[in-house]
Amino acid sequence: MVAGGFGVGKTTFVGAVSEINPLRTEAVMTSASAGIDDLTHTGGKTTTTVAMDFGRITLDQDLILYLFGTPGQDRFWFMWDDLVRGAIGAVVLVDTRRLADCFPAVDYFENSGLPFVIALNGFDGSQPYQPEEVREALQIGPDTPIITTDARHRADAKSALITLVEHALMARLK
Amino acid sequence: MTPPPASHDPYGNSVDEYGHEGDQPLVRPYAMTGGRTRPRYQLAIEALVSTTADPAHLATLLPEHQRICHLCREVKSVAEVSALLSMPLGVARILVADLAEAGMVAIHQPGNGETGGTPDVTLLERVLSGLRKL
Numbered sequence: 001m002v003a004g005g006f007g008v009g010k011t012t013f014v015g016a017v018s019e020i021n022p023l024r025t026e027a028v029m030t031s032a033s034a035g036i037d038d039l040t041h042t043g044g045k046t047t048t049t050v051a052m053d054f055g056r057i058t059l060d061q062d063l064i065l066y067l068f069g070t071p072g073q074d075r076f077w078f079m080w081d082d083l084v085r086g087a088i089g090a091v092v093l094v095d096t097r098r099l100a101d102c103f104p105a106v107d108y109f110e111n112s113g114l115p116f117v118i119a120l121n122g123f124d125g126s127q128p129y130q131p132e133e134v135r136e137a138l139q140i141g142p143d144t145p146i147i148t149t150d151a152r153h154r155a156d157a158k159s160a161l162i163t164l165v166e167h168a169l170m171a172r173l174k
Numbered sequence: 175m176t177p178p179p180a181s182h183d184p185y186g187n188s189v190d191e192y193g194h195e196g197d198q199p200l201v202r203p204y205a206m207t208g209g210r211t212r213p214r215y216q217l218a219i220e221a222l223v224s225t226t227a228d229p230a231h232l233a234t235l236l237p238e239h240q241r242i243c244h245l246c247r248e249v250k251s252v253a254e255v256s257a258l259l260s261m262p263l264g265v266a267r268i269l270v271a272d273l274a275e276a277g278m279v280a281i282h283q284p285g286n287g288e289t290g291g292t293p294d295v296t297l298l299e300r301v302l303s304g305l306r307k308l
Contacts, residue, residue, distance in 0.1 A: 017308075023257035025219075027264055049262075054253055059304025066220045066251060086218050086284045088293050088301060158308055165302045172295050 001083055003070040003109070004093035005101025009121050009151035010069035011053045013093060016157040018055020018067060026051050027079060050076050067161075070105070077108060089115035089168040091160050093151060096120055096129045099137060106138060115168040119149040119160045217252050217267045220284055224249045227278035238269055239278070246279055 002010045015022045027050045053069045068083050070076075070090075090109050094102045102118075109116040120127055120134060129137075131146040140146065145163050149156045225246045232240050241259050250258070256266035273279040284293075293301075 023254060025253045025256040025263050025266075028262045052253075054257075056251070056254075057305075057308070059301060059308075063300055063304060064222065064249070064251070065301060065304070066253065068219070068253070082219060086220060086293070088298065158305060162302065162305050165298055165305060168293075169295065169298045169302060172292075172298060 001068050001070055001080075001087050001090040001114075002093065003080075003090050003102075003105040003116075004121075005095065005098060005105075008093045008095045008098075008101065010093055013091070013119075013121075013149075013151035013157050013160075014053055014055040014067045014069050016152060016154045017057060017161065019057055020055055022053045022055045022069075024051050024053050048076075050079055052079070077104070080108060081112075084112050084114050087114060089117070089164045091119050091164055092116050093119050093121045093149075094134065096122070096127065096134060099134070102138070106140070115164065115171045116144065117160065117164045117167055118144065118146040119151075120146065121149055121151050123150060123152075217271055217281065218284055219253050219263065220251050221270075222249050222251055222282040222284075223255060223270055223273075223279050224282075225278065226280045227273075231278075235278070239273055242266075242269055242273060243278060249282075 002013050004010055011022050028047060050071045052071055055067045057065045057067070059065055065088075068087075070080055070083065090105070092102055092105045092109065106116075106118075118131075118134065118138070118140060120129070120131065122128075127148050131148065134140075135142075135144075135146055145167050147160060147163055149160050151157060223242070223246045225243045227235075227243050232243050235243065238259075238261070242255055245255060245258060252266055252270055253263070255261075255270060256263045259266070261269075270279065270281070274281045
């Protein structure tokens with residue numbers, strides 16, 4: 001899974017390593033939502049379309065890895081549960097200028113127990129903050145890797161995925 | 175709902191596959207599923223689908239089922255079925271489950287059965303080595 005705030009570069013990241021152009025799937029949800037939307041005209045029910053971009057990497061003849069970018073709005077967490085099942089882990093993309101945008105994703109993965117890594121997305125290595133500063137700001141434990149990345153570059157995205165799978169493997173072997 | 179052309183790369187034709195912004199489908203999505211909103215069993219979004227049906231039998235299927243069978247001659251995930259045939263994920267799940275029940279497609283559910291879906295160590299090692307070789 002590739003998570004993070006709206007506009008942080010999730011689809012760019014997916015596209016950088018995917019063997020296909022990222023595809024979009026949509027789920028139509030009808031939910032009785034309280035206090036989220038203005039329901040004056042809808043009588044208590046709201047239908048929402050949640051869009052999710054994804055890509056695929058064929059790793060072996062019988063092994064395909066799918067990369068799902070989570071819907072950007074944290075209110076769609078219930079769809080994430082669907083994704084977390086069977087997932088190896090999550091790359092949480094962070095724009096350090098908008099650090100708070102990644103809080104819902106970090107909270108969610110901490111609670112669900114899914115292994116995750118924090119990837120600070122910056123253009124061509126420009127990073128205003130050091131990973132350890134971000135660790136402190138996000139109150140992330142020492143076991144969770146924090147790396148820097150450029151979501152546009154295949155090598156960077158690939159390396160972030162490798163870090164994630166290594167981390168997931170370590171977590172399983174503990 | 176016309177079947178896709180016989181020979182083309184489904185990924186290369188996204189404009190045709192998706193239609194244009196503002197085009198409304200002629201059929202409301204859940205009309206294809208007979209009004210059902212839950213599949214008979216829960217398919218993972220990344221479950222792989224491959225067609226097993228004899229091409230001679232395809233003509234007897236509903237158009238949406240036919241399109242899925244055409245698409246899944248090469249292995250596709252449920253998510254790809256949804257995206258490439260422009261149907262909501264929930265609809266794709268139901269239709270694929272129908273086809274599986276009728277023996278028209280084979281489904282490869284990820285993970286080790288119902289163990290909560292957490293990938294095992296062997297699988298993680300394979301993924302890791304695959305990524306390193308990219």
